Amino acid sequence: MAKHTGLMTIGQVAQQVEVASSTLRFYEREGLIRPTKRSKAGYRLFDREALEQLRFIRAGQAIGFALNDIKALLLLDEETSCKRVQRLIEQRLVEIDAKLVNLKRLRSTLNDALGRCRKSKRGCAVVADLKGMSKKRKTLYS
Amino acid sequence: MAKHTGLMTIGQVAQQVEVASSTLRFYEREGLIRPTKRSKAGYRLFDREALEQLRFIRAGQAIGFALNDIKALLLLDEETSCKRVQRLIEQRLVEIDAKLVNLKRLRSTLNDALGRCRKSKRGCAVVADLKGMSKKRKTLYS
């Protein structure tokens, strides 16, 4: 189909960028892409630039931007918008650092718990702890 | 209300454990808690054990368990289930480590991008890169 125009159907595009056709329709609904034209039968037809745009989108996602951020980036002019890009990246960095702190704390808490769980001989010390230090603590003596 | 039975209404419990009443109803729907009884008018009435159970739930969440995991933990007997607890914790650790790896990679990618963005003098190098190295690269020469 459309061999001579160089245009591709949604499925062909989907295959090229390794994304589901439904995702492409979703991106269109969200205003991230737009087919060059429609065939007589209503099929979406994309040109090669759509591939680049989609790779841009996926690259943006890969480095952690939300689709909304990417939509903003797509509207930017390379010449005029470094400030905006920097602000976006800085925001993402702050979020990421916060997540890292939380995850690391979480990791060490869980790791401690695992250690206690492994050492506990009569009854699970972790469950016991969670169920409240405030109780009978039969796990400690007899 | 219920002063002599030692039972508390949902709002009192909510206040004690610092959680919204709607959350408690949600937990009940999800099978995580159950009121001791209902008042004649249909009000949920909880005893003090509910407070402990809720603190268990929040403690579990705080160390990164999903409500489903916590539900499983609640059904466990302290005496018989260390293996299960260990498996749960180990799974969580694997997930957390994977997330940490991703986040760290992401962080350094974004940080590099930020550096390039700051250094780029004519046009945003980051947007240019995302828009495809494969192109005219007018950002490099002239």
Place this chain on the structure above:
DNA sequence: TCTAACCTTTAAGTTAGGTTTATGGTACGC
């Protein structure tokens, strides 16, 4: 010409962990 593999649309479902809204009954102090 048949059939499989495309494509179209609108609408609803998925994930987690709740919150909000609408509508109406209850409890308590004054």
Place this chain on the structure above:
DNA sequence: GCGTACCATAAACCTAACTTAAAGGTTAGA
């Protein structure tokens, strides 16, 4: 007896990024 604060239910809504379903039209190949 009233006002205010509390409680009940069912259902819808929230975020993010999609996926799936239902119902049907199109195209390519043998």
